[in-house]
Amino acid sequence: MPNITVDLPQNSYAIAIAPDSLKDLGDQMKQLNIGNKVLVISNPEIFGHYGKTCLESLSAAGFETCTHLIPAGEEYKNLQSIQQVYDTAFANRLERSSTFVALGGGVIGDMTGFCAATWLRGVNFVQVPTSLLAIVDASVGGKTGVNHPQGKNLIGAFYQPKLVAIDPTLLKTLPPREFRAGIAEVIKYGVIWDEDLFTKLEHCDRLDSLEHISDELLEIMITRSCQAKAEVVGKDEKEAGLRAILNYGHTIGHAVESLTHYKQFVHGEAVAIGMVAAGKISVEMGLWTKEEAQRQDALIAKAGLPTEIPSELAIDDILETIKSDKKVKAGKVRFILPLAIGKVTITARATSEIISKALSL
């Protein structure tokens, strides 16, 4: 599998994709011109699977390692967990030239990145994503952060990794539900950027678990998704404009996650619901054809992902919640809406009335 470069004005970096490459992590990091100390941050389950291979690879390459584990789950994605990482970093005398390695999914990656951005005003950061969602989305692009009691990822920083080291074989231990959540983001890239990827996913008989997906299609899903993300981030690192399209499905998705207290859905499932909702709004506004929206919804359903906002959530509560979204500008909620498979627009013209009507359908 190929290397992809995220090309930025400052701090460009590689996404290295290769099966069975975790054992080479130390050698890969040796190329980065970084200091000798490495703090590996993970959660207990993932560390149980891959911690030994990771630490041995780092030690063999001459790095001095230490470890910090954070319990799995969105409910630990907060400043209290960050403070404990700082304590570990202090106890182990981590230096500015040291490196924080995120060995885990999106939550571990986001938190490790935030710690790396803010410990000693910035140390090196390497992403080793272990979930499909983190591989195709969270690990690339430098968005880091934790949740505020009132909202997801409200606290954070843009901070780019020095390397994203992807080993697709790590997906073998990923629970099927988490795998499907990652497929939601792959479908997203199809809708917003890559019609051909979308069509290839349509041609696959089953998308709901890894065992039904060929190595070839998995490679296409990973490389094309990372390529899409690298292209968008390379054009707009700090989300001044274009990058917002990566939030397709996320505005309503975040609201659904928040209103269900991050308990009913994993992130990718909420995004799946959000994409279906955004599709409805786009159709309601006359921007997208009903036929293409149905193709999207069918693909999401084929991946075993939810498509409906839970009936117990009131539309007014969703409207209220999205108004506190990070992407709000001058009080206006901006939506990413499809114009065609592979093409979206960013608009602030989706009024509460339109959203209400579309979501009631």
Place this chain on the structure above:
Amino acid sequence: MPNITVDLPQNSYAIAIAPDSLKDLGDQMKQLNIGNKVLVISNPEIFGHYGKTCLESLSAAGFETCTHLIPAGEEYKNLQSIQQVYDTAFANRLERSSTFVALGGGVIGDMTGFCAATWLRGVNFVQVPTSLLAIVDASVGGKTGVNHPQGKNLIGAFYQPKLVAIDPTLLKTLPPREFRAGIAEVIKYGVIWDEDLFTKLEHCDRLDSLEHISDELLEIMITRSCQAKAEVVGKDEKEAGLRAILNYGHTIGHAVESLTHYKQFVHGEAVAIGMVAAGKISVEMGLWTKEEAQRQDALIAKAGLPTEIPSELAIDDILETIKSDKKVKAGKVRFILPLAIGKVTITARATSEIISKALSL
């Protein structure tokens, strides 16, 4: 007084210096192409003096304002205070295009900058420094942060303001002790960068309070210090090399602050002690003449600043504390040491033995 530009690869900005300019802050900020909402962060005493002028100026220019006050003092410079600012930012629906204004000294500036760097992954930031130390040092250059229970400024980010708006008339309400603390940093620029500034300070009869300093000398002190800082930061924004010279006097200074639990000395006083100590080390290593070191020490004493490490502090404790300094690289403590008035070097060759000997003199 002139404008100075901090010239950076990205995010260059102006240091605007003008007496009685606080009332024009709204107009100055209007030029920045920022959103409508402004959160002013200050402490109760400073806000009592200048809050009204600040808020009225912002309102007159059409900004919608809100305020967050943090009790004065280094002991509130922590993540708990930051979390409360986040709560205010959330409650007031601050957006990515909104602006956090720091109206205060170094502590308020550092904390406001850190909040601006990390709320919604970065909002706009404006510095309105009200202490001499913040004017000549802390407000320029983008170093933001808070203290970790184990050390000063261990948590932070590099995050540049969009504007530093300096109104020297605000210094009238500054307590004399705080004024002298600022003079310590002005003397620092003389030693590390600007021999002519150093000489001008030597020619002044008294340096220990604002009333003995002419408007002309005050202007020179502010502009030359800001100029020096802007030049150094422009060459090395992220402290890869040169910028470390700005930490002259800070390595031992931070240790003294930390070991006296931030209670005995204000920052500038600790830096004064640190500069005298660094001078001794430089002389001990044969890098600097005893005569010039004495000129430095005399100037520091003339400003009414302390020059001696408190006798109750053990040198071994100081050595242990500086090893956990942010500036430690591969376990080696790097010192900034004068070679001549206006010229310093960065060296890791000051051994514990040399430091012990120099500090015992």
